[in-house]
Amino acid sequence: MKLGLKTQILPADAAAVAEAARCLASGGLVAFPTETVYGLGADAAQGPAVARVYEAKGRPSFNPLIAHVADLASAQAIARFDATALKLTAAFWPGPLTLVLPKTAHCPVAELATAGLDTVALRIPAHPVATALLRAFGGAVVAPSANLSGHVSPTTAAHVASDLSERVDLILDGGAVQVGVESTIVACLDEPMLLRPGGLPREDIERVLGRPLKRLPEDAANDDDKPLAPGMLASHYAPHTPVRLNAVDVAPDEALLAFGPAAVNGGHAAKAVMNLSATGDLAEAAANLFGYLRTLDAKGARAIAVMRVPQHGLGEAINDRLRRAAIGR
CATH class of the missing domain: 3.90.870.10 (DHBP synthase)
Structure with a gap:
């Protein structure tokens, strides 16, 4: 090209x-x-x-x-x-x-x-x-x-x-x-x-x-040799910054992708914080997911720590994208 x-x-x-x-x-x-x-x-x-x-x-x-x-x-x-x-x-x-x-x-x-x-x-x-x-x-x-x-x-x-x-x-x-x-x-x-x-x-x-x-x-x-449908490569939807899932704490040099009203240890001191949905609304979280990952990716953090997202409803799709993002580039 x-x-x-x-x-x-x-x-x-x-x-x-x-x-x-x-x-x-x-x-x-x-x-x-x-x-x-x-x-x-x-x-x-x-x-x-x-x-x-x-x-x-x-x-x-x-x-x-x-x-x-x-x-x-x-x-x-x-x-x-x-x-x-x-x-x-x-x-x-x-x-x-x-x-x-x-x-x-x-x-x-x-x-x-x-x-x-x-x-x-x-x-x-x-x-x-x-x-x-x-x-x-x-x-x-x-x-x-x-x-x-x-x-x-x-x-x-x-x-x-x-x-x-x-x-x-x-x-x-x-x-x-x-x-x-x-x-x-x-x-x-x-x-x-x-x-x-x-x-x-x-x-x-x-x-x-x-x-x-x-x-x-x-x-x-997760068959990378012959995927049956789009979006099935094991590593996909990935920011350049490493992603850490199911975080219960966050280091000062990490960014935090939060979900819901609960706090995590060290969240107040994180390099950057964005909450997919402060009220725990999965539809709101899905709409915000990729935009927030892109924003946090630009913050220069060592990693993006991601709080746990429920698996039901749209949470299944959100967790699928986060899992593939966490596999890395």
Whole structure:
């Protein structure tokens, strides 16, 4: 890739969305907001454009990408939906749920985007800018998080520019995102299986299905050689500063990522303190997670000490991201 591209950052109005759709059609890269995080978009059908996404992110080419579409009819041209998959789409699309499904015979998504698998990851995002862009473009758009691979995911246009300025053609600035963690990924290939916790709590999905989701074995969940879905590399979402989990105390040269009203030993003397949610609200914590990690990463601390976050609801997704961040770079 030629670095030094002149990256446009435009307020996400109708004119900018139209310009972004033209950019995608010409093989360009467009970062845009979804309700989960900002995505780095390219035409899913153009192999060279998909290759630019991997190159811009420094992303391993074996890691598959999610294809974003505007509606169910577009999704059904790409993948085969069984009754279970259709039940989930009726309940949760548009929204922060990605389904991994068998490809159709004439799936238009480039092989590079599916990492050579027989399956494809699909989602209909629930964000007005994403919806407008997908409708204006008229095709599927692959859009992993718009950050350098393995780094903290972006929840504002400024985060995207910090990582990818001069690597992408255009950034649509739609303000801060609402959910703040990536989509939940469920495979509908046999029995529905949770591949990645995310912005849709597992409990909500199980309530619709009327049964528990299967769990991926731990060795498969962290298989860096052949991940089954996006966001499954063992080390992922990582700041440059080391992350220490389940902290009950903090040293003066550490930053503290707190949660809830409880204090920790040494918290008053920490190099920096940010609280994901002082009231213990998991939705607020998810929305703040990546932005706060980025802010603390810039404080020059020896480590980021993270207080315990409950495992239920959105806490499952928050803890998944923190665990992968703590593995390191």
